[in-house]
Amino acid sequence: MDSTDANTFKAFLKDWPTGAHATEARRLQRALEDDESSQRIMSWVLGSFLLMISVLIFFVANKDTLFVFMMDSSIRTFKGHSDDVISVTFSPDGRFALSGSRDDTLRLWDVKTGHEWQSFKGHSDTVNSVAFSPDGRFALSGGNDHTLRLWDVKNGRELQSFKGHSDAVYSVAFSPDGRFALSGSRDDTLRLWDVKSGRELQSFKGHSDDVNSVAFSPDGRFALSGSDDYTLRLWDVKTGHELRSFKGHSNYVNSVAFSPDGHFALSGGSHFTLKLWDVKTGLELLTFKGHSRSVYTVVFSPDGRFALSGSWDKTLKLWDISVK
16 A cells, blocks of 8 residues: 555545444554554454553453453453453452443443443443543443443443533543543543533533543643644643643654643653653653554553553553653
């Protein structure tokens, strides 16, 4: 495939409407951005998988199965989904896992036994992102059906449907106090929601392309977003104003995270790098190189001294992020 054909195909994939094949189109577009070799692209189409991580114990999602790993050995397999698993997270107490899938469901799992406790049904398309409330009583999900949904973890009942986005919801997060929800969408916006009423409180506009990842600061005052427009942006949650734009990535920003003290931001991008930023100034402090494909997920260690990254090169990497 020559560069002209590849660029034309990428443009076609970018305009592919949402629906049953939206996520496949988007992933294939990203593969084309990553690889100039058509053989590698075809290999990816046939056998790609996403990594989602949580410090030492992490999940790898591939097809309709979740695996739990301790270091490099699988200790448990969670089976129940009928299609690809897109997003996973731990409950605050670590006893349960929550997964979102292309089979349009969320599922709640007992980490110790692998038993499926609940199946949450309500979305009409792929579930791209899942999150637990800080107290673990509620779950939040975002999907290709343009909605966020709030669930009672204990009985699996849908409590709220948040409607306002005009395209797929790619990322969701609870505020530290659990009162608010944040979402990022293919419609290029972030939105802030009142969890109890389901009312939209703010629409954050400034990105010029898909918003792939969102996060609250530890004190809940700020929001961070990463986008296909190659930028991170910092927002005032109360006013919706954009405070800062972080520029330095040369391709899509797939994942963002705040440090535990809120002073730093971490981002992972499609140009194989992680970047560490000063939140107050917007300055790029460090760039981490080592992955050979897109960095799709990043997280700080609880003490803020290390970063962990997951990539389409099928590896996780641990980084020392101490700022000298």
